Amino acid sequence: MGLHCPAFYDEAVIRRPPVLCTLKKYPTLFFILFPAMKILTAAQIRQLDYATVSEQGLSSVELMERAATAFTKWLRRRWSTSQVPEVLVLAGPGNNGGDGLAIARLLYQDGYPVRVGLLPAASYSADYLHNRAHLPKGVPVHEIGATPLELKPNGLVVDALFGTGLSRPLAEEAAAVVAQLNEARARVVAVDLPSGLLADSPQPADSPIVQASYTVSFGLPKLAFFLPQHAAFVGEWHVEDIGLSAAFIADAEASWFFTDASAAQGLLPARPPYAHKGTFGHALLLAGSRGKIGAALLATQACLRTGVGLLTVRVPGCGYEILQTAAPEAMCLADAHPDYLSELPDLSPYQAVGMGPGLGQQPASRGVLQQLLEEAANTSGQPLPLVLDADALNLLGQHRELLAQLPPDTVLTPHPKEFERLTERARDDYHRLELLQAFAREHRCYVVLKGAYSCLATPQGELHFNCTGNPGMATGGSGDVLTGLLTALRADVRLTAFAAVQLGVYAHGRAGDLAAQESGEPGLIASDIIRYIGPALRELTAAREF
Ligand SMILES: NC(=O)C1=CN([C@@H]2O[C@H](COP(=O)(O)OP(=O)(O)OC[C@H]3O[C@@H](n4cnc5c(N)ncnc54)[C@H](O)[C@@H]3O)[C@@H](O)[C@H]2O)[C@@H](O)CC1
Ligand SMILES: Nc1ncnc2c1ncn2[C@@H]1O[C@H](COP(=O)(O)OP(=O)(O)O)[C@@H](O)[C@H]1O
Numbered sequence: 001m002g003l004h005c006p007a008f009y010d011e012a013v014i015r016r017p018p019v020l021c022t023l024k025k026y027p028t029l030f031f032i033l034f035p036a037m038k039i040l041t042a043a044q045i046r047q048l049d050y051a052t053v054s055e056q057g058l059s060s061v062e063l064m065e066r067a068a069t070a071f072t073k074w075l076r077r078r079w080s081t082s083q084v085p086e087v088l089v090l091a092g093p094g095n096n097g098g099d100g101l102a103i104a105r106l107l108y109q110d111g112y113p114v115r116v117g118l119l120p121a122a123s124y125s126a127d128y129l130h131n132r133a134h135l136p137k138g139v140p141v142h143e144i145g146a147t148p149l150e151l152k153p154n155g156l157v158v159d160a161l162f163g164t165g166l167s168r169p170l171a172e173e174a175a176a177v178v179a180q181l182n183e184a185r186a187r188v189v190a191v192d193l194p195s196g197l198l199a200d201s202p203q204p205a206d207s208p209i210v211q212a213s214y215t216v217s218f219g220l221p222k223l224a225f226f227l228p229q230h231a232a233f234v235g236e237w238h239v240e241d242i243g244l245s246a247a248f249i250a251d252a253e254a255s256w257f258f259t260d261a262s263a264a265q266g267l268l269p270a271r272p273p274y275a276h277k278g279t280f281g282h283a284l285l286l287a288g289s290r291g292k293i294g295a296a297l298l299a300t301q302a303c304l305r306t307g308v309g310l311l312t313v314r315v316p317g318c319g320y321e322i323l324q325t326a327a328p329e330a331m332c333l334a335d336a337h338p339d340y341l342s343e344l345p346d347l348s349p350y351q352a353v354g355m356g357p358g359l360g361q362q363p364a365s366r367g368v369l370q371q372l373l374e375e376a377a378n379t380s381g382q383p384l385p386l387v388l389d390a391d392a393l394n395l396l397g398q399h400r401e402l403l404a405q406l407p408p409d410t411v412l413t414p415h416p417k418e419f420e421r422l423t424e425r426a427r428d429d430y431h432r433l434e435l436l437q438a439f440a441r442e443h444r445c446y447v448v449l450k451g452a453y454s455c456l457a458t459p460q461g462e463l464h465f466n467c468t469g470n471p472g473m474a475t476g477g478s479g480d481v482l483t484g485l486l487t488a489l490r491a492d493v494r495l496t497a498f499a500a501v502q503l504g505v506y507a508h509g510r511a512g513d514l515a516a517q518e519s520g521e522p523g524l525i526a527s528d529i530i531r532y533i534g535p536a537l538r539e540l541t542a543a544r545e546f
């Protein structure tokens with residue numbers, strides 16, 4: 001089974017894609033342990049195809065057969081022959097269509113009732129023609145485009161019109177087919193990409209694109225799968241392994257990555273046998289205001305559950321008793337003001353500071369933020385690691401002059417609205433990624449743009465999409481849990497800034513997935529995520545070495 005989108009959080013199997021097969025090529029032990037999972041461009045995928053064929057002594061039609069076989073196996077696992085009255089395979093003129101024709105043959109041989117619709121074109125790819133010639137005579141074939149598609153109720157449509165070779169938005173016959181499929185709300189399984197969708201670049205908002213229920217892709221996920229604006233087209237996506245050249249992938253330049261189980265596994269070092277609480281750092285949380293002490297409490301409990309050595313929480317006076325009662329493991333420093341934070345405590349005891357959950361936007365709290373930025377940058381040696389969330393970000397958005405003071409490697413965790421307040425309104429998801437990349441580079445910080453497939457931007461301009469999490473986490477307080485979790489990991493001096501944030505975002509989503517298995521998505525609340533931080537981290541901890 002391959003990589004899949006997070007809707008399927010019940011699968012605990014940690015599977016290593018082919019990248020790991022050529023780990024000897026990686027120059028350092030770090031990369032051997034923690035390979036970055038790359039997302040390649042459509043152009044690189046074409047080269048990958050050639051590299052695979054020449055490296056493995058295959059013909060391109062043999063590689064196509066592998067893709068078709070992988071797709072067919074996926075389909076067979078999901079629907080038996082008796083569950084589908086018909087499979088209509090729609091084939092375009094290129095290799096995506098060639099995949100479709102091979103899939104039609106394999107499904108027919110497996111006993112599925114198959115029909116093929118061919119999109120006429122001026123020319124066809126060689127491998128398309130090969131598979132066209134090998135289509136069994138028993139499979140009915142007709143042309144599509146000019147005439148209405150006849151769709152059987154409850155039938156399946158395999159969309160093999162266009163894949164990564166699409167060079168411009170669809171028009172004429174192809175657009176007419178897409179319109180009919182979408183209007184009929186057909187149950188579509190797209191081969192590699194929903195037809196009409198570009199793999200990794202923006203396109204006009206009204207482009208005709210197939211609205212697939214499922215997309216089964218080959219080798220590596222495409223960038224388009226991770227963007228919210230494409231959710232209605234891509235549906236539930238899966239990536240099937242077809243043995244593409246691991247050496248090519250390892251050498252390929254990339255600035256987009258994804259963090260799946262195999263990339264996250266082992267990121268957390270085991271606790272040494274003689275560890276003491278100083279080993280894991282002392283964190284400070286600056287959080288809460290009257291009516292929002294719950295946010296401070298959620299961040300506190302998440303920080304504790306992530307394994308911080310010591311935790312001190314600074315809350316306004318009204319939060320003191322609540323914190324001391326609900327979280328006896330944390331120390332509490334009450335602010336002089338009863339309702340909001342007005343003073344920054346001495347920072348010298350701490351290895352990391354998290355600020356923002358439930359903070360409010362009082363001018364006095366802005367003063368605390370400003371002083372925090374100044375003092376964190378001026379600590380002797382390395383700057384003090386900071387995690388800024390929620391109202392700390394909103395205050396930064398209102399006073400953008402403060403952005404220049406962010407200490408290097410600060411972690412910011414905005415949701416899209418908070419990010420807009422820090423930058424500008426994005427035209428679309430691709431523009432938002434550009435803004436994200438530019439912001440992280442300019443301010444030399446890590447930015448976690450939260451949502452489905454939270455995207456971590458690094459100071460080097462890399463974008464890492466996270467593969468855990470589920471819509472049950474779209475509930476008040478989930479973000480506060482992330483702040484506590486990340487603050488604990490930033491206080492752990494054994495982790496680099498990047499490893500802490502990558503691990504933290506992955507573990508947060510994984511804890512949410514485990515919680516959703518118990519409570520279901522609608523019933524999930526932020527406290528449930530906290531209960532599963534421990535089990536999620538246990539899965540991700542490296543073996544203890546003596
Ligand atoms: N390594 C891989 O990625 C593999 C890819 N394979 C398949 O090959 C596909 C890519 O094949 P191709 O490069 O032939 O590309 P496609 O089959 O996606 O499309 C190319 C064809 O569409 C035409 N075309 C492009 N844009 C059009 C538009 N807007 N309107 C009308 N015609 C348009 C081109 O002129 C060409 O004939 C992948 O998506 C995948 O399905 C597999 O067969 C094998 C392995
Ligand atoms: N549909 C989703 N899929 C995966 N994760 C999600 C989804 N919706 C929300 N989340 C996660 O839940 C958290 C919500 O954070 P945030 O919006 O700050 O909530 P709050 O401010 O209420 O705490 C983020 O980490 C986000 O990635």
Ligand SMILES: [K+]
Nearest residue numbers: 159162193195
């Ligand atoms: K397709």
